[in-house]
Amino acid sequence: MTTWSFLTDFAIAGGLLLAGKLLRVYLPILQRLYLPAAVLAGLLGLTLGPYGVNVLPWSEVYGGNASMLTAMLFSALGLATPLPSPQMVARRAGSLWAFNQIATVSQWLFAAAVGLALSHFIWPELSHGFGLVMSAGFMGGHGTSVVVGDIFAGLGWQDALTLSLSFATAGIFISIIVGMIILQVALKKGWVTEFTQFEQMTRTEQRGLIAPPEQKPIMNNTMSSLSVDSFAIHGALILAVTASAYHLATYLSSFHDKVQLPTFVVGFLLGMIARVVAKRSGAQAYLCDNVFSHAGGVTTDFLIVFGVSAIKITVLLNYLAPMAILLVCGVCFTLFLVFWVAPRMLGEQWFEKAIFSWGWLTGTVAMGIALLRIIDPKMRGKVLDDFAIAYVPGSIVDIIVISLMPIAMVSGLYLEAFGIGLGYMALVLLLWRTVLSKQ
Structure with missing residues (x-):
């Protein structure tokens, strides 16, 4: 593979992304x-790629670009993530943090339990970690799907990547289709008073565009162009953190055959460390968080294009029946979280937080925002602010679960995994009942 092959892969992905946006607009x-648009682009890439009609000149290793982009995504997230104080988390977003933790851990445990049941009683040829491809795709999205797929591949199960990416793609459709049904139910029940129908949106909003008067700059120009372009420094930081994470993860994983430290974990931690160093040295005043956030968005879009395009249809067909069962079970369990758990934990305006969480737990944060905007078009509420505050401490647990659950399932450490998971959920509930719900 040459450097031009690498460039060609990204050029193809870029062309597909443009085509996907045009389809979305018209x-x-x-x-x-x-x-x-990225999902549409990925579906086009899948149709035209080697597992479809095979007319796109992808390189032989184009699917591996998703792994690299995932590491870049988490490195950018680390650089963009300020650490809120425990007091701020408790005061502003304590109940939402507790709900997110219960929802996250319980979805992983539920998926693992369903997968174990299917592999023990119906399809013994299934991997004991089969259920995790649902939670990786639903809650985690395409980025987590790539991570979990790579971990399983290292443990000898190559098909996991295709399955988790398929769940992530299906989750996008499920989040919005079922989400719209949930919104209709909420309107009849009186849980929401405003509901922006598609026809009530402006033509620009329907197309997923921002009208020129409402467009805003995405970054502060923090450095003089006489010395260096601001964006070049931000890009250099992301690349340096990502490359360092790859080499450090490779080095730390070399000490034991069964201990593989995921690059995305190291990237996220190194990004946060770099942010702390920049803050203490005063360099943070010359960095713009919006650039890091948008860099994460760019890598996510291209990651989805590569990930969906690399889904192997023949592998998918071999798992169709157990996947269908797992999909239905996953949707039903997430509905239980939204309709039964959320109103008991989230207090006032529970539904706004719950519908956002539905989009996040089945699709992506972007889908949660899309559903939230339907009932709060001017975004007057504080759901997104509270989620951002609750995300940072919650993300640490996410990373631990994503990294260790596949290893636990394949290694037969079922009781240990469920015991730790249930114990953590009990601790969160105790903290919520005694402290957080009273804030």
Whole structure:
């Protein structure tokens, strides 16, 4: 593979992304589904790629670009993530943090339990970690799907990547289609008073564009162009953190055959360390968080294009029946979290937080925002602010679960995994009942 092959892969992905956006702009049926352009681009890549009609000149290793982009995504997230104080988390977003922790850990445990049941009683040829491809795709999205797929591949199960990416793609459709049904139920129940129908949106909003008067700059120009372009420094930081994370993870994983430290974990931690160093040295005043956030968005879009395009249809067909069962179980369990757990934990305006969480738990944070905007078009509420505050401490647990659950399932450490998971959930509930719910 040459450097030009690498460039060609990204050029193809870019072309597909442009085509996906054009389809989103001009086809009303796609607008009504609120489908991201990256998902449409990935489906085009899948149709035209080697597992479809095979007319795109992808390189032989184009699917591996998703792993690299995942490491870049988490490195950028680390650089963009300020650490809130425990007092701020408790005061502003304590109940939402507790709900997110219960929802996250319980979805992983539920998926693992369903997968174990299917592999023990119906399809003994299934991997004991089969259920985790659902939670990786639903809650984690395409980025986590790549991580979990790579971990399973290292443990000898190569098909996991295709399955988890398929769940992530299906989750996008499920989040918005079922989410719209949930919103209709909420309107009849009186849980929401405002509901922005598709027809009530401006033509620009329907197309997923921002009208020129409402467009805002995405970064502060923090450095003089006489010395260096501001964006070049931000890009250099992301690349340096990502490359350092790859080499450090490789080095630390070399000490034991069964201990593989995921690059995305190291990237996230190194990004946060770099941010702390920049803050203490005064360099943070010359860095713009919006650039790091948008860099994460860019890598996510291209990651989705590569990930969906690399889904192996033949592998997918071999797992169709157990996947269908797992999918239905996953949707039902997430509905239980939204309709039963959320109103008991989230207090006032529980539904706004719950509908956002539905989009996040089945699709992506972007899908949660899309659903939230339907009932709060001017974004007057504080759901996103509270989620951002609750995300940082919650992300540490996410990373631990993502990294260790596949290893535990494949290694037969079922009781240990469920025991630790249930114990952590009990601790969160105790903290919520005694402290957080009273803030």
